[in-house]
Amino acid sequence: MTFENNFINHSKEYIFLDNETILNQREKVFKKIIQKNYDKKNNESLKNITISELGKFNYFYKPQKEDPTISLIDNSNYEIRVINGICKNYEDDNIEIRNFTNLDFKRFLNQDKNNFDDIIIDINNVFLNSGIFFNIKSESRLNIRLIHDTSDNFTIFQNNFINFKKNCEVQLEDHFHLKHNSINNINYNIEVEEDAIIKHNIFQNFSNSNKLYLTSNTVCKKNSSYNQNTYNFSAGFVRNFHHAHLNGEFANASLKGCFFLKDDNACTNKTNIIHNAENCVSNQTYKGILNNHSNANYYSNTFVSENAQKTEGYQLSKGILLTDNCSFFSKPELRIFADDVKCSHGSTIGPVDESALYYLRSRGINKNQAMKMIISSFIEEDLKNLDSESAKIISNNLSDYLNSLVND
């Protein structure tokens, strides 16, 4: 279906359907997309895509039959199932969760539009059909597991707000259970208040008929800490665009990820950290293994504004190419306007280290086994901070991936 048809038939469904301000805004954004009215200079959201292709999808969304659930494993462990973008409204001493209602349109309109002319976010705005508010109350110590269940053929356009109140300590996990042919365009707005410590792990593993566009925009206040790790084992297309704003002193943010690609798979990653306050530390690390005909892009950007003195910002990207037919593009960018800073970036792309392979082979380990050892050691350091359950998920995924490597 063309983009125009999708717009005419589906832009007035489910959320905010009788709100004129929103409908006008959608009309405006729609025109912008149709007229391709984008600043193409340094706009990574437009790289390697054609706008008309992006608009061609079969919009499909229906209220679900299955009920979303929230299960409390114990006082501090929550498992939340989001079914086709809808969750169960719930509140207790630690947490408040509810779906978007028509009354929330102001919040939606006023959200931080710092996503730099991103076409995926624009499409998300036009077709928005679900959204969830998460409120994590102050002083809570929680583990939250968020499971995104999407049924066959569904197109989910979701806008979520997560507010971590002062001094909370939370480990948030995102799992994507996508069935077939689904499109998930999910935009997170995350606010981390003073002294909050957040660990956010994102596990992406689904079949190749699905597409996931995951965008997050995090604002960190004074003394807060936000650590994000994405693990992409998907056979389907994934776009991970993550932005973090360090707006309070002594805040730190780290955006890390690894991806494991094979066959004709592709993935696009971007991390962007904006330092607006003094004494903040940031870290961006992406690692990838590419096999067969896969290709990956990684854009990273560290921006240090002129009043963000005493900043430390680090970037690193590493790619291993296993065959001659895969390709990796990396663009680690630094934009610095303050003088008292320590910023660095590094980027390497290459094959598996021959001498390491030789060392292992000479000790009687066969080539396959040796390759597996080297590749697992490549991401070893990223697994250290995981709890045992997550580590188990990752190591299962990793061994599946390794077993699929061509045996030669």
Add this chain to the structure above:
Amino acid sequence: MDTETSQTLDKYAQDKYKYGFVTEIDSEKPKKGLDEKIIKFISNKKKEPEWMLNWRLNCYKKWLKMNDPQWANLKFPKIDYQDIYYYSAPKGFEKKPKDLSEVDPKLIETYNKLGIPLEEQKVLAGVAVDAVFDSVSVATTYKGELEKLGIVFCSISEAIQTHPELVKKYLGSVIPPGDHSFSALNSAVFTDGSFVYIPENVKCPMELSTYFRINAEETGQFERTLIIADKGSYVSYLEGCTAPQRDTNQLHAANVELIALENAEIKYSTVQNWYPGDEDGKGGIYNFVTKRGLCKGKNSKISWTQVETGSAVTWKYPSCILKGDNSIGEFYSVAITNNFQQADTGTKMTHIGKNTRSKIISKGISLGNSQNTYRGNVSFLRKADKARNYTQCDSLLVGNKCGAHTIPYIDSKNNSAIVEHEASTSKINEDQLYYCRQRGLTHEEAVSLIVNGFCKQVLQELPMEFAVEAQKLVSISLEGSVG
């Protein structure tokens, strides 16, 4: 920033451009603006054959359809191409002087002010100078000596007359005129520049040098340089620039093409010190240069070294296309920006052949209100087996009004190729400063010493003749505002 620093900053911010003066020579120039007529006029003035004129007109037609590239991190007003003179030659040079004594004494004086007395250089330094004053080559020295070896070193206009087969074959072969609008513009209106041909198995015994000079107000300089190193040859080429102080922006869009055949090596060094504009950002030269080298044969090597201290706006990416197997590309750069200067400079290494290697060392120093960007592209194509790249780009910031940007593009399509990229940005290390101050150096001397150390890796790549001048330039540029 401590008070001493800001005092020194103020003191040196007053420093005027040392090479700012205007030589009063009547310039012979046609009307402003660009159309087919002016191209025919230039071509006629140069007594060019018809194929050359047609080539120019063809490029002009291409240019008409193109827009200026917009992706650079630069801000400047739109260039009015109809407000520029495209040809200007000092009067009385219709017939070229045979030797220095025939040259207008005023010109010689200008060079003396710049510290490059032709006669002295001829004797002392052993450098052959193809000096370009505005658009006509004034004097070419040491030509005879070079001719004995079969080396051709002359202006491009002369080469079109004397070596049309080489020009025809290679002109536009590395930088196609349709590449981008500046290359098309240059191809249409280029007035002068150097041509070098080194025959097979000849090592050029001296460093070839050209001194560019922009003089007449509002005259764009469109230099075209073509260097061809035949099999097994070697040449080192120096280019230095300095221009008088002017209030209106001057446009400069040069094209430099290098071609290295089997086992040949070309070393191209630049010191650029054009008028950067005054302390309020008024005036200064717009420098849009396209430099590209093609390592065509096996085992060939092209090395770019540049020291960029001048120009209000610099847009320059000396690149290497590593086509021959085992070929090597190198890029060493120091870029210093001060006041309201903007520089977007870097390199592009395209690995096509097997076992190709490239190395990029870039040092950026930003002072005052300037913006300094490194933009580099390293790409490995499918067949570039075992290719290798190492990139290091470091930036130094002095003061909190300037910006340093690093924008590398890394693209690998070959799994045996290895690319390594490192970059860092920092201010001058307090410990090093403290150490130097303790040993009795003034604040300014200490900074100068540290910055010189920072640039050393690049400066040492310059040939002897240039190293002194380059070091002088670095400290002059620093003096402008380092405290």
